[in-house]
Amino acid sequence: MDIITKCPICRKEHPVHLxxxxxxxxxxxxxxxxxxxxxxxxxxxxxxxxxxxGICPECFASLGEEDDE
Ligand SMILES: [Zn+2]
Structure with a gap:
């Protein structure tokens, strides 16, 4: 089964296979x-x-950068 997650930041959908x-x-x-x-x-x-x-790795990485400021 695939769980479809939707990134709240970039709005892209990503399937996670389980x-x-x-x-x-x-x-x-x-x-x-x-x-x-x-x-x-x-x-x-x-x-x-x-x-x-729901946050994708790309957006999660950019969030981490913002936290450093
Ligand atoms: Zn994203």
């Missing part, structure tokens, strides 16, 4: 049953960030 089991664990995360890094440890940090906030 196995069926990962999809069920993602459902648990959305239901507040745990931390996403514990439920989906196999995902990359970029994919987890997309699932949590």
């Amino acid at each position: 196995t069926r089991e990962q999809g069920l664990r993602y459902g648990d995360y959305r239901a507040g049953k745990g931390h996403i890094q514990d439920l989906l440890p196999a995902l990359s940090a970029d994919d987890r960030e997309r699932l949590i906030t």
